[in-house]
Amino acid sequence: MRRRITLKQIAKELDVSISTVSKALRESKEISQDTRDKVQAFAKLYNYKPNNIAVSLKNKHTKNIGVIIPEIVHHFFTTVISGIEKVANSKGYNVIVCLSNESFDKEVINMETLANGSIDGFIMSISKETQKKKDFHHLREVVNQGMPLVMFDRVSDEIYCDKVIVDDARGAYQAVEHLIHTGCKRIALITTVDYVSVGKLRTLGYKNALLDNEMGVDEDLIIKIEDIENCDKEIEKLFDLDNFDGVFAVNELFALTAMKIAQERGYRIPEDISFIGFTDGILSKHASPTLTTLAQHGIEMGEIAADMLIEKIEEEEEDESFRTEIIRTSLIQRDSTRKI
Amino acid sequence: MRRRITLKQIAKELDVSISTVSKALRESKEISQDTRDKVQAFAKLYNYKPNNIAVSLKNKHTKNIGVIIPEIVHHFFTTVISGIEKVANSKGYNVIVCLSNESFDKEVINMETLANGSIDGFIMSISKETQKKKDFHHLREVVNQGMPLVMFDRVSDEIYCDKVIVDDARGAYQAVEHLIHTGCKRIALITTVDYVSVGKLRTLGYKNALLDNEMGVDEDLIIKIEDIENCDKEIEKLFDLDNFDGVFAVNELFALTAMKIAQERGYRIPEDISFIGFTDGILSKHASPTLTTLAQHGIEMGEIAADMLIEKIEEEEEDESFRTEIIRTSLIQRDSTRKI
DNA sequence: ATGAAAGCGCTAACAT
């Protein structure tokens, strides 16, 4: 078991100085071709690779980027990671993933441990709890230290940094309009509690679409779900109390659950009730009937976030201007809505 | 924008030496209570946090663990990461995730970049391409350098290291027996090509279950799918050519696709045909009918892998004995199989 | 063309 070899050892073996070895390895023409060849051959033979940590300490950058997300077992976030990873790797960066599990404390701890020199910048989506508490001191701190930060999807207006967001309100608007255009007259909304920023925005889009089409908002047709585990109970209530011919749900799970309940109650989809979900994940594609959804383009979001971050990391002087990229959703028509 | 403060700066401000500051911060009783208080107050005020990189260089460990998986947009792997993350974080480690995207070259590159000092150990599941090529030099190299490695799920016998695997053959056996016990007479198998180790093992379990129940293996009932994207075409062929009353599929997607085709052809599930899938992901739970599956306990695998790795990382002298933990699958009965 | 030396931020053995 050979341990990794260092410059020092090479220098000693070859009876030259450490700096000669270092330079030879980096093809410096300060060093004679002869020595360069000799050093390189030796390095290759012993499979020399520079120690990343030492290089990081010296160069003041780690070539790591930290990603903090609420949940990894959530298809949208994994697609974003996939996009981040792709561009990060192509530019020589590694991705350190930390999960907050929707907990404020965990989010704070994660940020603090990573911010102490382990990474060159952050990409993050804040936890529900953080959104509820509205306490962003940890983000502020990191930004104040000059560490680049890109927020995505679940962002906060209070923090000045680059952002990549989905056009939630517009997407919801688009979905509801599609229901209207395909003949729905009474459209229900299944959404989350208001402190979840994206839920709120999607609710807004839903209302606007109704208003713009002179349909009026009926609050009885809107249910806000807190406990995702037991969303079926809440949704059952909607079916008990009211009737409608279209459902817009802010995520796949709500949409699928609603479809299942509708089917159990004997409604035909989409003839009797049409369904659209936000977020195009695996569930939608394999549901029966397949679910019409709004694709959020997670991979693309990840790629853009990583590009923005790396740009900020690598720019010479720091630039105080921040961008917000808005990713348009696109409607994926499947079998849970009527054809136009 | 205040940059991070260092020991040196604290020392200068307080007019003491760097080592005094270092010691004071670590509550060394070599230092007078007075100085300790003063230093700590100052450090707190300026929010001093030790630089991880410097500590790593000094201490020869990074408190990072590298995880290399073929795909992140794959529910099983994300559950494993979730488990790894949980125990890693609880023991003060960060998780660096790299994706091979099922590519041998990418896997090699990922390992090499991480092995150069960025991490203290690896947890990995090898790519399909690596399994096909049977080239494990990169793993061997890492192990030879004394870097702890834990392989999970897709492992290789050629590498001596700790492993965590699913009892694939036994799980498949269990699934097929369940089909038999619930009355199936002719059971089809939808599997992957043989070089995917888990596919091969699950095929083995299938055959053994049939043999042990004196049912005989009919090769016409076995299809091996190479191209997952177009698995529906292959599965259609199975339905065209043969008839059967039970299907065991080595993953969720194959099972769901087969169920959908069966439904289109007018078969009732489970009355006419029963289905079981390997891997209990989100699809199974939300399919209609819900799919009976073998749960692989990804979270648990991740936790065990992380525990094994950290144990090896932290042990004093290195221990050449390696363990293989076998995780039993469990059958989750849902509506795609008949009740006993 | 080569090497000595300083320094990145920290720890720790060894003075004083």
Place this chain on the structure above:
DNA sequence: ATGTTAGCGCTTTCAT
């Protein structure tokens, strides 16, 4: 009780 020094592995400036 405090400070000096060396060193982790590397880069780079400044001699020689």
